[in-house]
Amino acid sequence: MPMRHVPERTCIACRLTKPKREMTRVVRGVDGSVAVDPTGKKSGRGAYVCRTALCWEQSLKKRALDRALKTEIDAPTRARLEEHARLQLDASPRAGARYEVEHESTTV
Numbered sequence: 001m002p003m004r005h006v007p008e009r010t011c012i013a014c015r016l017t018k019p020k021r022e023m024t025r026v027v028r029g030v031d032g033s034v035a036v037d038p039t040g041k042k043s044g045r046g047a048y049v050c051r052t053a054l055c056w057e058q059s060l061k062k063r064a065l066d067r068a069l070k071t072e073i074d075a076p077t078r079a080r081l082e083e084h085a086r087l088q089l090d091a092s093p094r095a096g097a098r099y100e101v102e103h104e105s106t107t108v
């Protein structure tokens with residue numbers, strides 16, 4: 001078998017190995033906060049989840065993610081991750097585009 005340099009990661013929910021770019025990285029940062037890492041470059045303990053509804057459900061509802069990150073994910077964070085998963089799964093490939101909230105500056 002020829003050597004190929006496609007970085008692969010194991011999904012914490014279904015345990016299948018897939019190319020890293022097809023997965024979403026969730027990271028527990030040094031401050032203990034858990035967040036999706038779209039760049040894949042944040043430092044901290046990372047876990048990879050397939051971009052499927054089933055794997056996200058297992059990760060969040062069955063706490064596979066908590067175990068993988070060796071932490072307890074609190075409710076607000078869990079809600080944020082659920083939201084992220086939902087948007088990502090619904091969305092087109094423009095994931096990563098950010099919606100900027102318009103606000104008026106009152107500073108002088």
Ligand SMILES: [Zn+2]
Pocket residue numbers: 011012013014015016049050055
């Ligand atoms: Zn999976």
